[in-house]
Every structure is written in structure tokens, then in C-alpha cells.
Amino acid sequence: MRHQAYPPTFVLAAGLSLGLSFFAAAGLHAEEHAAPVKIGFVTFLTGPAAAPFGIPDHNAAELLVDSLNAGKVPAPYDQIGLGGARIDAKFVDEAGSAADVVTQFRNLVERDHVDVVVGYISSGNCLAVTPVAEELKQLTVLDVCGTTRIFEEKSRHYVFRVNPHATMDNVAAAKYVLDKIKDISVYSGINQNYAWGQDSWRDFRLAMKDLAPKATVDKELFPKFFAGEYGAEISTLLTSNAQFIHSSFYDGDLEAFIYQAGARGLPQRIPLVLTTGESSLWRLGSKLPDGAIIAARGPHTFFAHDSALNTWFHKAYVDRFNEQPIYPAYDLAQSLLGLKTAWEKAQAKMGGRPATEDVIVAFEGISIKTPSTTVQMALGNGHQGISDTAVGTYKFNKADNKPEIVDIVRYPAQCVNPPADVDSVPWLEGGMKGAKCD
Amino acid sequence: MLTAFAILTDGLVYAAYLFLVAVGLTLIFGVMRILNVAHGSFYAFGAYGSAIAVGMYFDRGLPAAGGFLLMVLVAMAIGLALGLALERGLLRLVYGKDEIIVVLVTYAAFLILEDVIRLIWGPSSYALYQPLGIAGTIDVGKLVLSGYDIGLVALAVLLAMGASFALKHTRWGRLLTVVIFDRELAAALGINVTLVYTITFVIGAMLGALGGAVMAPKIAVTLGIGVEVIVLAFAVVAIGGMGSVGGAFVGALLVGESRAAAVHLVPQVELFVIYAVMALVLVFRPQGLFTRAQPRKI
Numbered sequence: 001m002r003h004q005a006y007p008p009t010f011v012l013a014a015g016l017s018l019g020l021s022f023f024a025a026a027g028l029h030a031e032e033h034a035a036p037v038k039i040g041f042v043t044f045l046t047g048p049a050a051a052p053f054g055i056p057d058h059n060a061a062e063l064l065v066d067s068l069n070a071g072k073v074p075a076p077y078d079q080i081g082l083g084g085a086r087i088d089a090k091f092v093d094e095a096g097s098a099a100d101v102v103t104q105f106r107n108l109v110e111r112d113h114v115d116v117v118v119g120y121i122s123s124g125n126c127l128a129v130t131p132v133a134e135e136l137k138q139l140t141v142l143d144v145c146g147t148t149r150i151f152e153e154k155s156r157h158y159v160f161r162v163n164p165h166a167t168m169d170n171v172a173a174a175k176y177v178l179d180k181i182k183d184i185s186v187y188s189g190i191n192q193n194y195a196w197g198q199d200s201w202r203d204f205r206l207a208m209k210d211l212a213p214k215a216t217v218d219k220e221l222f223p224k225f226f227a228g229e230y231g232a233e234i235s236t237l238l239t240s241n242a243q244f245i246h247s248s249f250y251d252g253d254l255e256a257f258i259y260q261a262g263a264r265g266l267p268q269r270i271p272l273v274l275t276t277g278e279s280s281l282w283r284l285g286s287k288l289p290d291g292a293i294i295a296a297r298g299p300h301t302f303f304a305h306d307s308a309l310n311t312w313f314h315k316a317y318v319d320r321f322n323e324q325p326i327y328p329a330y331d332l333a334q335s336l337l338g339l340k341t342a343w344e345k346a347q348a349k350m351g352g353r354p355a356t357e358d359v360i361v362a363f364e365g366i367s368i369k370t371p372s373t374t375v376q377m378a379l380g381n382g383h384q385g386i387s388d389t390a391v392g393t394y395k396f397n398k399a400d401n402k403p404e405i406v407d408i409v410r411y412p413a414q415c416v417n418p419p420a421d422v423d424s425v426p427w428l429e430g431g432m433k434g435a436k437c438d
Numbered sequence: 439m440l441t442a443f444a445i446l447t448d449g450l451v452y453a454a455y456l457f458l459v460a461v462g463l464t465l466i467f468g469v470m471r472i473l474n475v476a477h478g479s480f481y482a483f484g485a486y487g488s489a490i491a492v493g494m495y496f497d498r499g500l501p502a503a504g505g506f507l508l509m510v511l512v513a514m515a516i517g518l519a520l521g522l523a524l525e526r527g528l529l530r531l532v533y534g535k536d537e538i539i540v541v542l543v544t545y546a547a548f549l550i551l552e553d554v555i556r557l558i559w560g561p562s563s564y565a566l567y568q569p570l571g572i573a574g575t576i577d578v579g580k581l582v583l584s585g586y587d588i589g590l591v592a593l594a595v596l597l598a599m600g601a602s603f604a605l606k607h608t609r610w611g612r613l614l615t616v617v618i619f620d621r622e623l624a625a626a627l628g629i630n631v632t633l634v635y636t637i638t639f640v641i642g643a644m645l646g647a648l649g650g651a652v653m654a655p656k657i658a659v660t661l662g663i664g665v666e667v668i669v670l671a672f673a674v675v676a677i678g679g680m681g682s683v684g685g686a687f688v689g690a691l692l693v694g695e696s697r698a699a700a701v702h703l704v705p706q707v708e709l710f711v712i713y714a715v716m717a718l719v720l721v722f723r724p725q726g727l728f729t730r731a732q733p734r735k736i
Contacts, residue, residue: 047662048563048658048660048663050660051563051661052563054561095662219705220705221701221705222706226662226663226666228656228657228666229451229452229657231448231451232444232445232452232697232702233701235444235448236705238581239441251658252663253658255563255658259570259655259656262570263570263575264575264584266582283563283565283658287565287567
């Protein structure tokens with residue numbers, strides 16, 4: 001058998017080709033690692049919820065995406081984008097019917113092929129897209145919505161929510177009210193007639209039943225979402241015997257209610273407990289009488305813990321948008337930084353760009369440092385976050401012409417959230433067993 | 439007793455709000471047979487214009503009466519500009535076309551105008567809070583009534599009386615009545631129906647903008663306010679009878695009082711009651727309370 005002798009030029013060409021293919025493969029790997037992560041951000045860009053919620057949420061997303069891509073966010077988020085891969089953001093309007101919102105979600109997944117969807121303000125929309133995200137196997141981080149039903153009705157695999165749900169807000173509000181207003185025997189509530197308002201009122205009422213069993217409900221009002229005119233509701237509350245009024249109103253509904261109620265002396269006569277009130281304080285200013293009890297769905301803005309991350313976030317937001325970041329902006333920061341934490345944890349484990357399943361495994365149960373606090377993904381099999389929270393009392397600073405929160409009380413996460421293996425309603429109905437408030 | 443009084447007053451205030459929104463819509467339908475979805479935009483433009491202009495006026499500490507007058511003037515100016523632009527620029531092109539086509543055209547105009555609002559005023563919400571404080575309150579036992587709300591009721595009553603008087607006792611009103619009853623006959627009699635259309639549409643637009651302008655102090659003026667209003671206005675107009683100003687007044691009263699009673703007595707059915715009233719009326723009077731059933735022309 002005779003060996004064929006290859007000419008030296010052939011050997012050189014073959015070697016060169018082999019070498020080039022090796023470098024090309026290596027380059028491809030590097031490129032794949034650094035390929036942008038496509039994130040679809042969904043929030044209200046139009047409609048009544050745009051100004052108070054959608055735009056701050058969108059602004060925070062824009063700020064964080066640009067800053068993360070430039071590697072300008074303080075530690076532990078100083079790595080570029082997500083694990084070195086730049087974020088390619090696509091913004092979608094949440095306005096429209098639930099059917100429209102689901103269609104837009106499908107478009108993001110099937111047409112735009114996003115890697116992750118981050119968003120949704122309305123609890124109704126969160127409930128609508130969650131089963132679709134599971135069906136399409138799409139990693140989705142729900143944002144501002146607060147209904148407890150997402151992870152309590154069914155176990156979820158592809159859906160996460162870093163921001164705590166409404167139970168925390170209402171348990172903290174009930175504790176604060178009972179601490180600040182003595183001998184409460186009667187109270188009323190006005191909440192929007194959909195998932196968010198109904199869940200909020202249910203949780204608050206159950207928490208009050210636990211903490212003040214003799215207190216009774218006088219009026220329970222559920223005007224429709226974006227009703228605009230609240231004359232009859234205000235008369236009903238004015239003629240009630242309530243010692244305070246609970247409301248989870250937000251956006252234009254909250255502001256319209258305050259303008260109309262303030263003009264008729266309702267908040268001056270009966271204190272309001274506004275579980276999302278912080279989001280409207282900068283617009284309401286002196287129109288909201290002092291003494292209203294205010295929360296921010298977490299320890300955000302006025303309630304935020306001091307940290308380099310919070311100082312950076314607040315300053316960067318004010319510098320860029322010339323307005324104060326309110327809690328929907330903080331919510332977006334928590335959602336996106338939660339995703340980044342999980343993504344980079346998965347990437348460190350896999351040694352390369354993580355697949356969706358890797359990110360899911362990394363996301364479950366992690367601890368996330370956010371601008372305002374630390375979130376623990378403790379509920380819903382590690383898919384739902386809990387954090388500490390705070391409640392305070394409103395005071396308008398006339399000298400500086402700006403809102404303030406005084407008399408702030410903080411509540412640990414384990415004090416105002418159910419334990420990992422118990423749903424909200426049974427936990428509240430069972431007397432909040434296992435709560436650790438010390 | 440206090441609850442009954444509260445139901446009465448709250449019902450009147452809500453009825454005034456509904457009537458102010460619906461009267462322009464029903465007028466345009468009565469004369470032109472156009473179900474104008476863009477009416478919600480007139481309301482929204484009126485509210486934005488009022489919140490900006492009147493807010494600036496009050497911020498300068500000028501006399502209160504001038505602020506209320508400015509509110510009306512702003513609405514008139516906005517209604518005139520928008521009404522003329524929409525009628526002359528768009529609707530005249532589809533006169534005589536199928537009614538569904540015309541509704542779709544007004545719906546398209548509504549969507550475009552929503553975006554125009556966003557372009558002009560951005561996504562921020564605006565507040566015109568001063569008039570509520572200036573108008574003061576009246577205490578009736580535990581109940582506190584807003585002076586501004588009483589003013590709204592008075593404005594709605596004046597508008598209803600003025601419209602009724604103008605339709606029945608002025609030359610222009612009689613001409614309008616002829617067009618409402620039979621536009622072909624009106625044209626045959628030498629009435630300039632095209633001019634009547636233009637003027638009616640502009641007046642309807644002014645009334646829509648006025649509704650928004652006077653409601654601005656009570657609401658957060660923000661994107662999407664026109665959508666909610668148009669649905670309620672349609673319900674009121676359907677109850678009263680399409681094209682009947684008196685019908686809109688009675689429809690607004692029925693809905694207003696029913697809703698107020700529901701909020702005070704059975705708040706769980708507040709949302710249901712508005713449409714229940716509409717359904718009940720339409721079961722017995724499909725043409726609405728104040729419109730005569732018309733023989734079909736062949």
C-alpha cells in the first residue's frame with residue numbers, strides 16, 4: 001500500500017483551513033455568549049394608568065437597560081447587561097382588553113422571539129397572561145400587579161414575580177391602623193371592582209378580623225375601574241360611622257377620588273388608609289390632607305433603606321427624567337434586577353449563556369438585592385417574592401412644597417407574608433400562624 | 439331620611455354629569471343620524487383644555503368668576519375648532535354612506551384624536567383642583583354637599599331648558615326640527631341641510647367639550663378619559679331615545695338616581711344597575727323613551 005504524498009502547499013492550506021475553522025468556532029461561541037438578551041417590557045404606555053404607573057415603570061426600564069448595558073449600575077449589578085450580554089429591549093403597550101394583552105404576549109413570544117417577558121401592571125392582565133406563558137413555555141417576570149391568585153391557584157413553572165403580593169400590603173396596613181388609631185370598632189372600604197380591589201379588600205378585612213375581632217365593617221364599596229365620578233360613594237362614606245376608610249385605589253381613580261372627597265371634607269373627617277397612596281403623592285401634594293395613612297407596596301421611595309444602589313437609582317432617575325421615582329419604578333427595578341441575579345447565577349453554573357430552564361432553576365428561591373430592600377423568592381415554590389414593608393402617615397411640607405411621610409413603622413417580611421407552604425387566605429383565616437414580627 | 443336625601447342629591451349630580459356628556463351626542467344623532475364615537479374625544483379635549491388654561495388662570499390669583507367663564511370659553515373654542523375640522527374635513531365625505539361606515543369613520547377619528555392628545559399633552563395627568571375649593575360646601579347633617587356639584591346640576595338644568603326653548607321657540611330650532619323629522623322634506627322646502635349639519639355638529643362638539651371642561655375639576659385629566667364617558671353617554675342616549683334632548687335628560691335622571699340608590703343601598707349591583715335600567719327600557723321601548731317608532735320608508 002502506497003502512501004500518497006501531499007504537496008506542502010496542500011498541507012499548509014489544510015492546516016490553515018483547520019485553524020480558521022477552530023477560531024471561527026471559538027468566535028461563534030463567544031458571539032453566542034454575547035448575543036443580546038431580548039426582553040419584552042409590557043406596561044401601560046397609554047390609557048388612564050399610563051401617567052401614574054406605566055410611565056414610571058417604562059422610565060425605570062429604559063434607565064436600567066441603558067445603565068446595565070453600559071455597565072454603570074453599582075455592585076452587585078456592575079456586569080454588563082445580563083451576564084455580559086447586552087439587553088435588547090422591546091416595549092409594548094399594556095392598554096386594551098385582556099384578549100388584546102394576551103395577543104400582544106403571543107406576538108412577543110412567537111413573532112419577536114423574546115428571551116424573557118417582564119411586565120404587567122393590571123392584576124387582571126397578569127391573571128390573563130400567566131396560563132399563556134406556561135403554555136408557550138415562556139420565561140415571564142410579572143411586575144407591578146399584586147393579586148395573590150397567580151401562584152396560589154396553581155403551581156407555575158415559567159412565571160415569576162419578584163414584587164410581593166397584596167397580602168403583605170394589607171396586613172401591614174391593618175397593623176399600622178390598629179397601632180395608630182385607638183379603639184377601632186367600625187371601618188369601611190372603597191376598592192376598585194376587579195381582581196386587585198377585591199383581593200386587597202378581602203386580605204385587609206381578614207387581617208382586621210384577626211387583629212381586631214370586634215371591629216365591624218360598615219360600608220363596602222366597589223365602584224368600577226376608571227369610574228371618574230364618586231359623588232354617591234363619598235356621600236355613603238360621609239354618612240357612615242367608620243373610624244377609617246381603606247382603599248387600594250390607584251392611578252387616576254385615586255386622584256379623582258381624593259379631589260372629590262377632599263372638596264367635601266371626607267379625608268378631614270375620616271382618615272384614609274391608602275395602600276398604594278405613595279404613587280400619587282407628588283401629584284396630589286397639598287390636595288391630600290395630612291394624616292392619611294400611606295404605603296408603597298414595599299419599602300420604596302420614602303421608605304427605602306439606605307444603600308449605594310438606592311442612592312444611585314434615585315439620582316439617576318431624577319437626573320434623567322426630572323421627577324421622583326415612585327413605587328412602580330422601584331417595582332420594575334426589582335423585577336429586572338431579580339432576572340439579572342438569576343440569569344448570572346445560572347450562567348456561572350453553566351459556564352455559558354444559560355437556557356430558560358437553567359434560569360428557572362437559578363431563580364427559584366433566590367435572594368435579590370434591590371434598590372430599596374432585599375427580596376426573598378420564598379412563596380409559590382420559589383416563584384413569588386416577599387420583602388419587608390413599611391407604612392407611614394402623610395404630611396405635606398409647605399415650606400419645601402413637597403410631600404413627606406412621618407411616623408414610619410417597618411414590618412419584617414415574615415411578619416406580613418404567609419409562610420412558604422400556606423396560601424394567603426387560609427393563613428389569614430387561621431389567625432396568621434407562623435408570623436414572625438419581632 | 440338622610441340616606442334618602444343623599445340618594446336624591448347624588449343621583450342629581452350624577453345625572454347632571456351624564457346629561458352634560460350625552461346632550462351633544464344625542465343632538466348630533468337626532469339631526470345627522472350619526473352615532474359619533476368621537477364625542478368622547480370632544481369631552482377629553484375639553485377636559486385637557488380646561489385643566490391647562492383654567493389652571494394657569496387660577497394659579498395667577500385672578501378673580502374666580504373669570505376662571506369659570508374661561509372654562510366655558512375654552513370649551514366653546516375647542517368644540518368649534520374640532521367640530522369644524524371633523525365635519526368639514528372628514529364626515530362630509532361619507533354623508534349618504536351606510537350608517538355602519540359612518541360609525542367606523544368616527545371611531546377611527548376617535549382613535550386618532552386619542553393619539554393627538556398624547557402628542558400634545560403627553561402621558562402625564564393634569565389636575566384642576568381650584569374650582570372645587572372656591573365653590574365651597576353646604577353641610578346637611580353629616581352630609582357635606584359640594585357647591586361645585588350644585589353648580590353642575592344647575593348648569594345641566596339650564597342647558598336642558600335652553601335647548602328645549604331653542605328647539606321650540608326659535609326659527610333656527612324649528613328648522614332643526616324639520617331636519618330631524620325629515621331631511622328630504624327639509625331640503626325640498628329650501629332648508630340648507632348641509633349648513634344645518636355643520637352647525638349642529640359644531641354645537642354638539644361644543645357641548646361635548648363643555649362636559650369635559652366642567653368635569654375637569656373633579657377628575658384626574660389623563661389619557662383614556664373619553665373612552666369611559668362615551669359608553670355611559672351611549673347608555674343614556676339609548677334610554678332616552680336617540681336624538682331626543684328631553685330623552686337624554688330623563689335617561690340621565692333615571693340612570694343617575696338608580697345608580698345612587700344602588701351605591702347607598704346595594705353597592706354590589708352598582709355596575710349592573712346602569713345597564714339593567716337600559717335593558718329594561720329597551721325591552722318595552724326599543725326606540726327609547728322619547729322617540730316615536732318610525733315607519734320604515736320604502
